Amino acid sequence: MNSIADMPLDALLAAHPCVADFIAALGLRAPEQPLPLGGWLALLADEDLLDAGMERGQMLAHIQRLIDEVQAMAAAAGRRVGSLTLIGGRDKSGAPEAVRLTVQAGEVLCVVGPTGCGKSRLLADIECLAQGDTPTGRRVLVDGQPPGDDQRDALDRKLVAQLSQNMNFVVDLGVRELVTMHAQCRMVVDPEAMAEQVIACANTLTGEQFSPEVPVTQLSGGQTRALMIADAALLSASPVVLIDEIENAGVDRKRALDLLISGEKIVFISTHDPLLALRGHRRLVIRNGGIARIIETSAREQRNLVRIEALDAAVMAIRERLRQGDLIEEDVQWPT
Amino acid sequence: MQLITVAGSPSVGKTSVILRVVDLLRRDGLKVGVVKLDALSTSDDERYAGHGIPVAVGLAGGLCPDHYFVSNVADCLAWGLRQGFDLLISESAGLCNRCSPHINGVLAVCVVDALAGVQTPKKIGPMLRLADLVVITKGDIVSQVEREVFAYQVRLANPGARALFCNGITGQGATALAAQCRQAPPTPTLEGSRLRFPMPAAVCPYCVGETAIGETHQRGNVKKMRFADRAESP
Ligand SMILES: Nc1nc2c(ncn2[C@@H]2O[C@H](COP(=O)(O)OP(=O)(O)O)[C@@H](O)[C@H]2O)c(=O)[nH]1
Numbered sequence: 001m002n003s004i005a006d007m008p009l010d011a012l013l014a015a016h017p018c019v020a021d022f023i024a025a026l027g028l029r030a031p032e033q034p035l036p037l038g039g040w041l042a043l044l045a046d047e048d049l050l051d052a053g054m055e056r057g058q059m060l061a062h063i064q065r066l067i068d069e070v071q072a073m074a075a076a077a078g079r080r081v082g083s084l085t086l087i088g089g090r091d092k093s094g095a096p097e098a099v100r101l102t103v104q105a106g107e108v109l110c111v112v113g114p115t116g117c118g119k120s121r122l123l124a125d126i127e128c129l130a131q132g133d134t135p136t137g138r139r140v141l142v143d144g145q146p147p148g149d150d151q152r153d154a155l156d157r158k159l160v161a162q163l164s165q166n167m168n169f170v171v172d173l174g175v176r177e178l179v180t181m182h183a184q185c186r187m188v189v190d191p192e193a194m195a196e197q198v199i200a201c202a203n204t205l206t207g208e209q210f211s212p213e214v215p216v217t218q219l220s221g222g223q224t225r226a227l228m229i230a231d232a233a234l235l236s237a238s239p240v241v242l243i244d245e246i247e248n249a250g251v252d253r254k255r256a257l258d259l260l261i262s263g264e265k266i267v268f269i270s271t272h273d274p275l276l277a278l279r280g281h282r283r284l285v286i287r288n289g290g291i292a293r294i295i296e297t298s299a300r301e302q303r304n305l306v307r308i309e310a311l312d313a314a315v316m317a318i319r320e321r322l323r324q325g326d327l328i329e330e331d332v333q334w335p336t
Numbered sequence: 337m338q339l340i341t342v343a344g345s346p347s348v349g350k351t352s353v354i355l356r357v358v359d360l361l362r363r364d365g366l367k368v369g370v371v372k373l374d375a376l377s378t379s380d381d382e383r384y385a386g387h388g389i390p391v392a393v394g395l396a397g398g399l400c401p402d403h404y405f406v407s408n409v410a411d412c413l414a415w416g417l418r419q420g421f422d423l424l425i426s427e428s429a430g431l432c433n434r435c436s437p438h439i440n441g442v443l444a445v446c447v448v449d450a451l452a453g454v455q456t457p458k459k460i461g462p463m464l465r466l467a468d469l470v471v472i473t474k475g476d477i478v479s480q481v482e483r484e485v486f487a488y489q490v491r492l493a494n495p496g497a498r499a500l501f502c503n504g505i506t507g508q509g510a511t512a513l514a515a516q517c518r519q520a521p522p523t524p525t526l527e528g529s530r531l532r533f534p535m536p537a538a539v540c541p542y543c544v545g546e547t548a549i550g551e552t553h554q555r556g557n558v559k560k561m562r563f564a565d566r567a568e569s570p
């Protein structure tokens with residue numbers, strides 16, 4: 001292979017914006033006249049290199065790895081997962097957990113059980129694609145196979161995205177800027193258009209609209225959750241989504257779930273919210289750290305779900321009227 | 337014995353992560369010790385001792401903590417060998433983002449926290465760029481979007497490294513990190529070993545106690561700022 005040291009720097013920078021970013025981050029400036037990368041490095045003053053914090057050989061190797069890495073990320077961007085298989089380990093008293101559960105893309109599983117029973121532990125096992133190396137001894141297969149090490153530690157193209165209860169932003173960026181950055185690191189072809197789509201979608205999930213310019217740190221809890229769900233459904237390449245409770249505040253849960261299902265995601269939600277729990281295809285009942293039972297949502301439960309949804313819609317309508325400053329004095333009629 | 341250098345800015349979660357990892361390593365029957373290097377004071381030794389982990393402390397005082405580290409790392413290794421450890425971990429705070437304790441042939445870990453914001457990874461110098469393993473903490477407090485963008489920036493800042501998330505409080509992710517530590521190359525001696533990058537030259541009167549401010553006191557290795565409103569100085 002031809003060494004990148006011989007490549008003209010201007011062509012290299014044009015073909016690989018990541019290299020330009022890297023050189024800028026080192027505080028160095030590319031030369032005006034055309035030079036091969038190696039020639040430019042040789043011309044740099046030792047003092048500039050010391051300031052930059054890398055030696056010539058290290059920079060060359062670094063730039064080569066950077067180009068390879070970005071190409072590898074682009075190649076891996078479109079990966080899909082058809083199924084996830086969970087093989088039981090043991091519960092908190094060491095008794096075997098006799099479970100082998102396969103979940104297909106587009107399926108929603110709810111995880112139920114009292115606080116402290118091991119719901120978060122189950123989500124954590126899925127998140128790290130456990131291979132018998134966590135306290136529960138559970139194993140997770142991807143498309144029927146144990147995941148490779150590269151899949152287990154791939155950080156920014158993880159198979160599993162986790163939406164936790166703590167969803168804060170710390171960065172000083174607007175919504176559009178951050179989502180565009182996310183789209184760029186997902187190697188999306190048109191990051192700006194994707195960002196618009198995610199933001200528009202998030203706005204259909206929340207009663208409180210927000211503009212693309214608003215700083216992410218100023219979003220309300222409901223707006224943040226809506227944005228994270230829209231992002232997970234439309235933009236995140238992770239085929240598996242774990243949700244630690246979607247609080248009902250400010251998010252249209254039914255629509256959120258439909259959105260995730262339509263994205264062909266495998267969704268695990270830890271929840272006792274009837275709207276979500278009965279909307280899932282199956283429920284995992286956790287007791288004493290192990291999966292004690294798997295319940296298929298029955299036709300009767302589905303009929304009850306329709307009733308509960310009507311009730312919820314009635315409550316939501318009252319909520320909306322309160323927001324508008326209305327009085328709620330009439331005898332409230334509940335749908336039957 | 338295997339030596340592992342762990343570096344990262346103050347409060348990123350180095351001690352928390354090391355405690356989690358050592359718990360796992362000891363479960364496998366490994367004998368692990370820690371050396372903690374800091375500038376002025378530390379209470380980390382109590383945290384390690386509280387977990388029953390043998391710990392030695394070095395305080396740099398008036399010296400640059402990283403220079404102090406290099407002058408003492410061979411002695412730390414000797415201490416670890418005398419104690420019969422299987423694994424010795426050094427914890428040091430990268431205070432100026434510029435020095436790094438990483439040594440060729442010795443597993444080099446840099447800890448960064450996701451709270452630092454997505455712009456930070458590219459600003460951290462050799463400590464991050466020349467590490468073998470980058471551990472990202474506090475991922476639990478930021479949204480998954482920011483977490484992913486942060487991880488991406490870490491990969492761009494050090495494309496050769498393995499990067500992984502580890503929660504210093506719950507220990508989520510520590511298993512993978514412990515597995516990496518078990519595979520660290522052995523370090524029988526540091527005689528003849530080299531730092532991965534030179535530490536900055538800093539020999540000016542202020543290094544040796546000068547306190548007076550003014551042109552006449554600036555001798556030796558002095559570097560001046562440039563201001564845009566002034567013509568380029570000769
Ligand atoms: N939320 C959260 N807090 C953490 C995490 N890791 C460390 N911390 C907290 O961050 C603070 C600093 O941690 P410490 O280990 O002392 O940092 P060090 O100075 O780098 O050794 C402590 O209050 C820890 O409890 C993490 O992954 N998540």
Ligand SMILES: [Mg+2]
Pocket residue numbers: 350351352380427
């Ligand atoms: Mg510490």
